[in-house]
Amino acid sequence: MVTGATNKTPHNCCKKYPTCFVLPKFILRWYAGKPNRPSRSYDELVNKYKLKLEQGGKASGPYIPKQILPEYGKEKLLNQFSIIMNKLATSVKKNWSDEQLDQYIAPHPLLGKITLRELCYFTIHHTYHHLSSIEAMIKDSAPA
Amino acid sequence: MKDIRNIHEIAEQLKEAETTFKNFGSLLPNQ
Numbered sequence: 001m002v003t004g005a006t007n008k009t010p011h012n013c014c015k016k017y018p019t020c021f022v023l024p025k026f027i028l029r030w031y032a033g034k035p036n037r038p039s040r041s042y043d044e045l046v047n048k049y050k051l052k053l054e055q056g057g058k059a060s061g062p063y064i065p066k067q068i069l070p071e072y073g074k075e076k077l078l079n080q081f082s083i084i085m086n087k088l089a090t091s092v093k094k095n096w097s098d099e100q101l102d103q104y105i106a107p108h109p110l111l112g113k114i115t116l117r118e119l120c121y122f123t124i125h126h127t128y129h130h131l132s133s134i135e136a137m138i139k140d141s142a143p144a
Numbered sequence: 145m146k147d148i149r150n151i152h153e154i155a156e157q158l159k160e161a162e163t164t165f166k167n168f169g170s171l172l173p174n175q
Contacts (some may be wrong), residue, residue, distance in 0.1 A: 042146045074174045078166050085162035089155045098151045120154045124146070127161035131168055138172075 018084060020106040020116060021091035032105045032113055039102045039117040046125050049111060057110045085127070092120060 020028060040048065059065065068077065092101075101117035108114050108122065148154055 042148050070174070074169065074172065078169045081169075082162055082166050085158055089158040089162070092151060092158065093155045096151065101151060101154075117154070120158065121146075121148065124148075124154075124157045124161050127165050131165050134168070134172070 018088045018091055020104075020119065021088060021095060025100070025104060028104050028106065032107060035103065035105045035113075035115050039115040040121075042121045042125070045111075045114070045118045045121045049122065049125065052110045060109060063109045085123075088120075088123065 023031075096116065101120070102115050104116050105113045106116060106119055108119065111118070111122070114122065146157065148157055
């Protein structure tokens with residue numbers, strides 16, 4: 001298992017996000033339903049996520065990061081992450097409108113059903129969240 | 145705190161997060 005900072009690459013939940021953005025919209029509607037509230041702002045979404053973490057929320061089931069063998073390699077891991085994020089950014093721009101991001105929802109393991117706009121906000125925040133985790137790990141492991 | 149106003153800015157921020165993380169990660173050791 002990769003024991004260091006590279007294991008903090010945003011985990012396999014990221015692999016699932018683009019799926020919502022490439023599915024036919026009627027399937028997403030059938031699977032997740034309709035929103036019953038407006039989208040939260042970026043800050044509101046982040047605050048709700050932080051609150052869930054403070055309450056002990058953790059990844060579960062298929063969202064638990066899988067062990068990564070050292071031979072997998074950091075570059076491969078980073079490239080995989082890069083491909084997924086680029087796929088997501090492209091799908092958002094290509095397949096969705098601003099209005100539609102507020103009209104469709106998807107399940108999130110901690111936040112419940114959130115709009116696709118919120119899912120984008122979460123993905124942005126979550127990436128920086130992992131980066132901060134790595135920075136903290138490096139700081140903690142540095143000789144005093 | 146981020147002020148993301150529309151879908152174009154969302155896509156830009158996703159790309160920026162990806163680039164920032166990848167650049168940071170590339171400086172790290174493999175283990």
